[in-house]
Amino acid sequence: MYRANCWTVLQQLLPSSFLDLDAPVLDVRSPAEHAHAHIPGAHSLPLFSNEERAVVGTLYKQQGREAAMLEGLRCVGPKLARLVEEARNVAPNGIVKVHCWRGGERSASVAWLLDKAGFQQVSTLKGGYKAFRGEVLQRFAQPMDIRILGGYTGTGKTELLRHLRTLGEQTIDLEALAQHKGSSYGAIGEDPQPGNEQFENLLFDRLRRIDTGRPVWLEDESQLIGRVKIPDAFFAQMRNAPCFFVDMPREERAQRLVKDYGAYPKADLAEATKRIEKRIGPQHCKTALEALENGDLYTVAMITLGYYDKTYAHGLSKRATASVVRHEASSANMEAIAKEAIRTHGRPTTS
Numbered sequence: 001m002y003r004a005n006c007w008t009v010l011q012q013l014l015p016s017s018f019l020d021l022d023a024p025v026l027d028v029r030s031p032a033e034h035a036h037a038h039i040p041g042a043h044s045l046p047l048f049s050n051e052e053r054a055v056v057g058t059l060y061k062q063q064g065r066e067a068a069m070l071e072g073l074r075c076v077g078p079k080l081a082r083l084v085e086e087a088r089n090v091a092p093n094g095i096v097k098v099h100c101w102r103g104g105e106r107s108a109s110v111a112w113l114l115d116k117a118g119f120q121q122v123s124t125l126k127g128g129y130k131a132f133r134g135e136v137l138q139r140f141a142q143p144m145d146i147r148i149l150g151g152y153t154g155t156g157k158t159e160l161l162r163h164l165r166t167l168g169e170q171t172i173d174l175e176a177l178a179q180h181k182g183s184s185y186g187a188i189g190e191d192p193q194p195g196n197e198q199f200e201n202l203l204f205d206r207l208r209r210i211d212t213g214r215p216v217w218l219e220d221e222s223q224l225i226g227r228v229k230i231p232d233a234f235f236a237q238m239r240n241a242p243c244f245f246v247d248m249p250r251e252e253r254a255q256r257l258v259k260d261y262g263a264y265p266k267a268d269l270a271e272a273t274k275r276i277e278k279r280i281g282p283q284h285c286k287t288a289l290e291a292l293e294n295g296d297l298y299t300v301a302m303i304t305l306g307y308y309d310k311t312y313a314h315g316l317s318k319r320a321t322a323s324v325v326r327h328e329a330s331s332a333n334m335e336a337i338a339k340e341a342i343r344t345h346g347r348p349t350t351s
């Protein structure tokens with residue numbers, strides 16, 4: 001419902017206030033800018049197409065603001081009704097947030113349009129998406145109470161994170177944000193990964209929602225998860241955090257990998273195996289591929305774990321010995337492992 005003949009509340013907000021305001025976000029940058037990276041949850045409502053933005057930008061540089069603005073008006077004029085209709089679909093109560101790249105002409109123009117269309121409250125982002133990115137990068141350096149859940153490949157750390165969350169702990173699943181499980185096989189069964197900038201935006205969005213007065217659990221990761229990189233400042237905090245290392249027999253871990261990956265196409269598994277041929281050795285790779293062809297995924301898992309265990313052990317050695325608590329466990333009772341992690345590194349929990 002829209003109020004007729006009433007003043008619209010127009011306000012320009014700093015990034016923290018803009019993000020805290022409970023209202024849909026309209027990203028009026030071009031489709032390419034939004035696709036590259038955006039505020040999580042933002043709806044793309046481009047004022048200009050990619051081609052139009054390029055033309056207007058070139059005119060601004062070559063002929064100045066007036067020429068660029070006139071061309072912009074020519075481009076936008078036929079779209080005004082559609083822009084209002086789409087904004088109403090996103091924000092039926094008439095309360096909406098709008099941003100562009102620098103918080104300049106594009107967001108101001110759309111805010112003006114929605115004001116005239118009778119929206120109740122339109123907020124713009126001071127400094128635009130660029131200011132939001134500044135907030136993102138600063139957040140990673142802020143000290144946090146991090147707890148790391150460690151364990152060799154196949155331990156079931158993602159499942160353990162779910163148990164920790166069920167038991168009331170705060171968790172962040174970095175692999176879910178990265179849409180990659182971290183190994184050569186990590187992209188199988190996943191959607192395409194976000195770009196690095198969007199991964200940072202997603203991580204920031206999770207961090208700003210946690211209670212900083214309580215610990216947050218993360219799975220131990222290499223700095224690269226597939227092709228996205230954990231921000232340097234945040235990764236340094238992860239490396240220095242207490243680590244609960246679940247030491248599970250390789251045979252059990254191999255069985256878990258068979259269960260997790262067994263349904264995927266052999267061609268995808270073979271391609272992932274070939275990518276680590278130099279690391280596991282040509283003969284081991286040949287044996288693994290023959291076993292895969294014969295449906296013996298357990299042998300494939302045991303061969304590849306020989307490489308991944310060495311790699312993980314190298315990363316673990318970079319942690320201060322005193323910060324690592326080892327816990328020998330079986331996959332038979334994952335909830336019990338999670339409870340032990342809380343007892344050792346988190347808050348007390350009821351049995």
